[in-house]
Amino acid sequence: MVDTLKWNIQDDGKYNSQAINQAAALLKQGQTVAFPTETVYGLGADATNPEAVSKIFEAKGRPQDNPLIAHVATMEQLIKLVDNIPPYVKTLIDTFSPGPITYVLPSNGTCAANVTAGLPTIGVRIPDHPVAQALLRKCDIPIAAPSANISGKPSPTTAYHVFEDLQGKIAGILDGGATGVGVESTVIDCTEAIPTILRPGGITVEQLQAVVGDVNVDPALVSSTERPKAPGMKYRHYSPEVPLWLVQGTALEIQQVIEREQRNGARIAVLASAGTAKLLHTEEIFILGDNINDIATHLYDALRKYKSSDVDLIVCEAFQEFGIGQAVMNRLKKAASKYLVN
Helix, strand or coil: CCEEEEEEEECCCCCCCCHHHHHHHHHHHCCCCEEEECCCEEEEEEEHHHHHHHHHHHHHHHCCCCCCCCCCHHHHHHHHCCCCCCCHHHHHHHHCCCCCCCCEEEEEECCHHHHHHCEEEEEEEECCHHHHHHHHHHHHHCCCCCCCCCCCCCCCCHHHHHHHHCCCCCEEEEECHHHHHHHCCEECCCCCCCCCECCCCCCCCCHHHHHHCCCCHHHHHCCCCCCCHHHHHHHHHHCCCCEEEEECHHHHHHHHHHHHHHCCCCEEEEEEHHHHHHHCCCCCCEEEEECCCHHHHHHHHHHHHHCHHHHHHHHEEEECCCHHHHHHEEEEEEEEEEEECC
């Protein structure tokens, strides 16, 4: 156990330089520090220091064959970590970075081997959050940072979520308030002539196509029989403490599932859009939002809300897989123990 420092800088528009300096110093000393990005909170360590990186895997209980994403502040820093950048990558960076997109490119070996899980490629992104940017600029080193949670649990979108999972296991937490996008970055393989989406996220396939034209999608995202190209995608993630059933259907069909399980004695919580929630008759409903962007923002908070002491089952509405809805449904399918299509 370690004493986990916590800096509250969310109310400081200048992003408290003392807190940033202290957090950066810990990272340079080989410690782990959680910090906010525009997607979720990340658990950072010096990506060039294998001993520091190993502390991420230890704190999270993360499988060693699950590669990490290196975070940098600028395109110039990104270029220093990779080889053979296709021209379209610079177009994507100019359009979407800083932002919720990770570029998988050939690694030049600058980052430690346990960042890449022994692969010849590395995922790198430039986050669009003032706290993350201030920290990365102060460190002036690439920071490996997966989501700052126990592996397999819903990702953290507040510092409190990080504290719940990792208190006593990491050196510090920079509290920059709730994150915005709510789901992780889009991961895009840029090692071929046509980019391939390995994980849907904050930048949608439609946005990518509008900029570079053809974009492939990893077959593993649409078929359970395909092996994921990104090793981390083979693990189940985002699971709440109690079973989650994902229900595709009308409000009436969702209501029927709720009532059937209540007759069987189950205590039910429901996650739904505002429109569907109005049509449901049950006691415990978490309204995710009016639109798919709000739903993405609130999803992980909702998955963390309910404990086994409160409910026996979470019933969640399924959403259209368009735009960021692709990322939302990707996370829900991985979190669900059952998917009911009515």
